Amino acid sequence: MSDTQPSGRILVVGAGYVGLTTAACLAHLGHDVICADIDQAKVASLSAGVVPIREADLDRLVAEGIARRRLRFVTSAEAVAAACEFVFVCVPTPLRADGETELGYLFAALESVASRLRPGSVVVTKSTVPVGTSPKIAAALGRTDVALASNPEFLREGSAVADFLAPDRIVIGAEDGAATRRVAALYANVEAPMILCDPTSAETVKYAANAFLAAKVSFVNALAAVCEAVDADVDTVLAGVGTDHRIGTAYLQPGPGWGGSCLPKDTRALVSVANDAGYVFDLLEGVIAVNEQQLDRVVAKVAGMAAGRNSDLAAERADGRSSDVADALHSVGLDGVTVALLGLTFKAGTDDLRGSPALRIAELLRTRGARLAAYDPAMRSLEDRPDIASQLPADMELRSSAYGALQGADVAVVLTEWPEFAALDWKRAASEMATARVVDARNLLDARQLRSAGFVYEGLGRR
Structure with missing residues (x-):
């Protein structure tokens, strides 16, 4: 399998919970996937089929992807970016002490592949990013010949594989209709409602969903306190x-x-x-x-x-x-x-x-x-x-x-x-x-x- 062979190949940048689940599940759906992570020890472990995190069915899908030659792991995203039609960015976006989201890992990942991207390829953001980040991503790439899409993840730890393969919905936000359709086609074998929208709305969906779930839990905990007070x-x-x-x-x-x-x-x-x-x-x-x-x-x-x-x-x-x-x-x-x-x-x-x-x-x-x-x-x-x-x-x-x-x-x-x-x-x-x-x-x-x-x-x- 040549790294220069153009195909529908997918590059997943980041092998954490989201990246590894995304890579393994896309390979399970029949795609040719390369997962890149700068952690050499992690890449070596994953290449041997050893999954370093506890997640139901993930080890099985990784082993299956490797065995079927649909999934492999590398340490350099830059080295393989030119051979891929899609680049899924799945790097951490933690919260800083000042309450702002740290986007350094995201921009570092984008900068590492920007010059190597194939014209016509699609960069897909799966990392959770603040509403309105899409224009900043475009500026960081500096490529008018590359399409952008937001495809937020809704994975629950402990059931991430099931959530990817049988989701409640798939959200894809892009300004380019052709890019939207191409990303949607990657999920052709997944039965779920498709929410096709602009990038800002897609970014907002992710935050809104988690905020609502948090509100529900806080309500129940407050209600428990009320129940104690009134017996x-x-x-x-x-x-x-x-x-x-x-x-x-x-x-x-x-x-x-x-x-x-x-x-x-x-x-x-x-x-x-x-x-x-x-x-x-x-x-x-x-x-x-x-x-x-x-x-x-x-x-x-x-x-x-x-x-x-x-x-x-x-x-x-x-x-x-x-x-x-x-x-x-x-x-x-x-x-x-x-x-x-x-x-x-x-x-x-x-x-x-x-x-x-x-x-x-x-x-x-x-x-x-x-x-x-x-x-x-x-x-x-x-x-x-x-x-x-x-x-x-x-x-x-x-x-x-x-x-x-x-x-x-x-x-x-x-x-x-x-x-x-x-x-x-x-x-x-x-x-x-x-x-x-x-x-x-x-x-x-x-x-x-x-x-x-x-x-x-x-x-x-x-x-």
Whole structure:
């Protein structure tokens, strides 16, 4: 297979979650794909069929693509750009400390291939970029003989392959109608509605979708707090709300707060974009504020449990004094208290710690003086993952099993919804702990089962 042979070949720049999933899935759809990444060790690993991230079915598709000679990995995008008709840019666009999106990786990728692009090729942006970035991309390329398109990704970690191959929609934004049709043709074997539009609208769709999901989660977490205040049961309330077809059940689940690599940065980026355009997005700022409050609420629950205040809380809620109690618990120290953290990833099914509310809660507990022992099914071994180890709070002990994390703990807190935790032998767990107390920040566990096993149990908004 010659690098100079013109064809419908696709170059994917970046082999992270989005880039690797895009490359593997496009190869699975029958396309000839080259995936480029500057990380030589990663390219060597992927070329051998070893996928460095936990993502369902991704290792199988990578192996399939290599075996069928539809997928290969290189370290230089520049060296192969001239042989490709499409260039998908899938590099990180993290949020800077000042709230602006860092586009340095994007422009570096564009500059590396600009001079080598074939006339008539199409550069497709899959990286999440601020609304209005398309003209900047055109300026960075400096090529009037190359078409541009925005094709935002809507991949959920843990189900990225399924989301790519069976998506809710495919959004393609381009000013050139021919380019739009050519990019759409790449998805000919995918059954999904096509949203064909201008680049600015495509960029806005991505932010709008994530902002709405974040708003839904923040609403549910705030509703759980209301249920606690009025002594209603959030599970029953959400069952009644979710049956409304206009609302649905997706994302109607209380938790420790939303996180991950997308929702935190995309919500803040949309607020920033709106502010720059002269609109103060109060609603979305409120969504972000509620998410910050949720972290404190979970920490306050742990502090209350450690102080033996759970029964007092129930009585004082009935007396209408729950806000006073909560305020008092925010100042409770945890010196000498051992807290078992069950789950560290931002959601089940992935080993990604980016933006994890579990880690933020762990850090808040540590600053209160708590000793931390943790277990996560995705992190049984850290020897080969220094990138993960470097993200963990200082002095936290990572244990090899859930029972190991619970051993000697004064309070356990469920922070990630791994099914393994629901399936634990909680009578055994009670015998391992110094005191059998659990804060279920995912409402994952069966409260009656826990109480029958001898636990003092508290969830989110549960009666």
